[in-house]
Structures are given as C-alpha cells and as structure tokens.
Amino acid sequence: MGSEILHYRSVEHFFQLLNLDSPRLDGFGIISLADLDVPGNIINQKVTCEFYCVMCNSTDKHLIYGTSNYEQKNGLLSFVAPNQLIIGTEGSNSKDGWILVFSPKFIKNSHFIKDSSLHHLFSYDINEALNANNEELEVINQGIKRMQSEIMRNDEYSQNIISTEIFLLLQNCLRAFNRQFNIKNSSDTNLLAKVDYFLETYYEQNRNLNDGLPNLQYLADQFCLTPKYLSKTLKSNTGIKTTDYINSFIINKAKSTLLVSNKTIQEIAFDLGFSQPHYFTQLFKKFTGETPLEYRKEKLN
Known part of the structure; x- marks a missing residue:
C-alpha cells in the first residue's frame, strides 16, 4: 500500500x-x-x-x-x-x-x-x-x-x-x-446530533479562524443551555466529558488533515484554532499516544 x-x-x-x-x-x-x-x-x-x-x-x-x-x-x-x-x-x-x-x-x-x-x-x-x-x-x-x-x-x-x-x-x-x-429517539439524542452538526459547521464556516477552538461555554451558549446541563446530557449519551468530546472531534479532524494534505503541523494547528502549535501537539499526543508527525509517518508508510 x-x-x-x-x-x-x-x-x-x-x-x-x-x-x-x-x-x-x-x-x-x-x-x-x-x-x-x-x-x-x-x-x-x-x-x-x-x-x-x-x-x-x-x-x-x-x-x-x-x-x-x-x-x-x-x-x-x-x-x-x-x-x-x-x-x-x-x-x-x-x-x-x-x-x-x-x-x-x-x-x-x-x-x-x-x-x-x-x-x-x-x-x-x-x-x-x-x-x-x-x-x-x-x-x-x-x-x-x-x-x-x-x-x-x-x-x-x-x-x-x-x-x-x-x-x-x-x-x-x-x-x-x-x-x-440501539439509539433512542429522544431529545437528548437529538441534542447530541445538534452538537455534532454544530461542530462540523463551526469549521466549515471557518469560525475557528476568528473565535479559536470551540469550548464548553461557547457550545452551551449556542443552544441556550447551562454548561452544567450540557455536560450532564452529553456524558449520559457518550460516557465522556463534554471537553473531551469536543477535543475528540478536533483530533479526528486533525487526523484527516494530516493524511490528506501536506500542511505543516503549525499550519494545521492554526487552521484548527490553536493559538500555539505545541498546544495542538500536546493534545494530539494525549489522545493518540503519538505526536502529529509520528502519526502521519506511521499511517502514510
């Protein structure tokens, strides 16, 4: 291959x-x-x-x-x-x-x-x-x-x-x-779908370039919910904290970019909304166990 x-x-x-x-x-x-x-x-x-x-x-x-x-x-x-x-x-x-x-x-x-x-x-x-x-x-x-x-x-x-x-x-x-x-047709599940769609459109519309990384407070404000309620709802549906859910989305987006583009790690970090590339590298390694460069090298070879 x-x-x-x-x-x-x-x-x-x-x-x-x-x-x-x-x-x-x-x-x-x-x-x-x-x-x-x-x-x-x-x-x-x-x-x-x-x-x-x-x-x-x-x-x-x-x-x-x-x-x-x-x-x-x-x-x-x-x-x-x-x-x-x-x-x-x-x-x-x-x-x-x-x-x-x-x-x-x-x-x-x-x-x-x-x-x-x-x-x-x-x-x-x-x-x-x-x-x-x-x-x-x-x-x-x-x-x-x-x-x-x-x-x-x-x-x-x-x-x-x-x-x-x-x-x-x-x-x-x-x-x-x-x-x-076995996904229930409930308001909680619908909220989860809306969160997924919001995160997708957030990046599609390049809001990250002005507003930086999406976070819990920003997300809660979009749905007129308290951060506490949003966190509780997402954790009951996904089993993970809202911050980790958002970060997981960002890391998955980073993985795709690493594999389909020749952008540098610095370029990818800024595109995603990170203020400094090393913050991106730290988060990526936390979720995957390897740096972005190590991940790219492993998957493309």
Missing part, C-alpha cells in the same frame, strides 16, 4: 477514473456494481473525495475507514462523507449492489443539510456497515430505482426531486441505523 492518496475532485472525476460514462446530472450519479470493474491500480489505494458516497454491497470484506477497519457484514450499507479517508481492500466490492454519489452542491437546498441527525450515518465513530433487514433494504432499493428513473428524465425538476429522494433514502437508512445501534 503506497503513501500516495488519490483524491476524487468531483463526481465526474470519480466516474472518469472508473472508466464509466459521464453522469447525466452534474454532481450526482448511481453506479451499478454489476457494471463496475475497479481498475487494479485503485485497489488498496488510499482515497478521499469531494462528495458523499453511500454504498450497498453484499460482501464480507471490509473497507479501511479513517484509520480503522469498517466491517461490511454481508455488505449492505456503508457511508463516506467528503474528505474522509478510505481504502477499498481487494474483494470489498461485490457485483451485487450499487454506489450512490452526490456532491454537497447538488443537495445544498435539501433537508439533508438541515437535519443534523442524518450526519451520524457519515461519522468516523461508526466503524461497522449498516446491516439493513430485507424490508428496510427493499424500501431503500426502491428509492434508488426512483432516482434512476428521474436521471433519465433529466429536466428542470430532476435535481429537486432527486434531492428529496436522497433525503428519504437517508431517513430510511437512519431508521435501520437506530435499530442496529
């Missing part, structure tokens, strides 16, 4: 490198695994992309997702968000299934962007494929078929209709997700 990382710049670039015809809609496509012959130079290749990817795949092999194995038990459903690192091991794609890909721009007006609970599906913390049952899978596959039909229409209504279908498909995936991982 080489240290080079293949980055798919767009859905169109993805199709091109897989030797597929260009997608009919910009930023959106569905690939049947029956029609896919993965080029040998891509197998076991470290990959990132600029789009969301949902894979339905009947295989007992696994992806390497982030830095952990992502088990695909009888395949079924796997989820990858933009700029997450994956490695498709040999045999991790069967000929039975599909790949759904869509860019953030394609769904910019959809409910998916606003529904923070759906972002759990794409979390690095989930390292097991979604094992949907037959009934759930039938509903999900029907959604794929409707999208395939809409692709052929390809008129002024298609993008909005398909965006809605993506949202419905992910809602059905979330139903299976909650069943599999």
Whole structure:
C-alpha cells in the first residue's frame, strides 16, 4: 500500500477514473456494481473525495475507514462523507449492489443539510456497515430505482426531486441505523446530533479562524443551555466529558488533515484554532499516544 492518496475532485472525476460514462446530472450519479470493474491500480489505494458516497454491497470484506477497519457484514450499507479517508481492500466490492454519489452542491437546498441527525450515518465513530433487514433494504432499493428513473428524465425538476429522494433514502437508512445501534429517539439524542452538526459547521464556516477552538461555554451558549446541563446530557449519551468530546472531534479532524494534505503541523494547528502549535501537539499526543508527525509517518508508510 503506497503513501500516495488519490483524491476524487468531483463526481465526474470519480466516474472518469472508473472508466464509466459521464453522469447525466452534474454532481450526482448511481453506479451499478454489476457494471463496475475497479481498475487494479485503485485497489488498496488510499482515497478521499469531494462528495458523499453511500454504498450497498453484499460482501464480507471490509473497507479501511479513517484509520480503522469498517466491517461490511454481508455488505449492505456503508457511508463516506467528503474528505474522509478510505481504502477499498481487494474483494470489498461485490457485483451485487450499487454506489450512490452526490456532491454537497447538488443537495445544498435539501433537508439533508438541515437535519443534523442524518450526519451520524457519515461519522468516523461508526466503524461497522449498516446491516439493513430485507424490508428496510427493499424500501431503500426502491428509492434508488426512483432516482434512476428521474436521471433519465433529466429536466428542470430532476435535481429537486432527486434531492428529496436522497433525503428519504437517508431517513430510511437512519431508521435501520437506530435499530442496529440501539439509539433512542429522544431529545437528548437529538441534542447530541445538534452538537455534532454544530461542530462540523463551526469549521466549515471557518469560525475557528476568528473565535479559536470551540469550548464548553461557547457550545452551551449556542443552544441556550447551562454548561452544567450540557455536560450532564452529553456524558449520559457518550460516557465522556463534554471537553473531551469536543477535543475528540478536533483530533479526528486533525487526523484527516494530516493524511490528506501536506500542511505543516503549525499550519494545521492554526487552521484548527490553536493559538500555539505545541498546544495542538500536546493534545494530539494525549489522545493518540503519538505526536502529529509520528502519526502521519506511521499511517502514510
């Protein structure tokens, strides 16, 4: 396995490198695994992309997702968000299934962007494929078929209709997700989803460049809660302190940046909101047992 990382710049670039015809809609496509012959130079290749990817795949092999194995038990459903690192091991794609890909721009007006609970599906913390049952899978596959039909229409209504279908498909995936991982549909869980979404958007909107690192007080203020209540709620759902939860998010973000960019440790530290690089290095070592440079060297070699 080489240290080079293949980055798919767009859905169109993805199709091109897989030797597929260009997608009919910009930023959106569905690939049947029956029609896919993965080029040998891509197998076991470290990959990132600029789009969301949902894979339905009947295989007992696994992806390497982030830095952990992502088990695909009888395949079924796997989820990858933009700029997450994956490695498709040999045999991790069967000929039975599909790949759904869509860019953030394609769904910019959809409910998916606003529904923070759906972002759990794409979390690095989930390292097991979604094992949907037959009934759930039938509903999900029907959604794929409707999208395939809409692709052929390809008129002024298609993008909005398909965006809605993506949202419905992910809602059905979330139903299976909650069943599999025994997540309760409660206000506390909804708060956790909102915290995750807030942290994601905090960095997407570059607030860290002006406001620095997010902290407990800042987070509590955003939700009009006391720090004590927020800490108690998050600890009851995650088992860890809020400060550690925030720091864990930051470290996971740092891990991705270390693997997919050539930025220096100083640049990454400032990008994340640290006032001094050595604070970043100390926190990173506390969570991982190694410095950022040691981590990068180990994972890329």
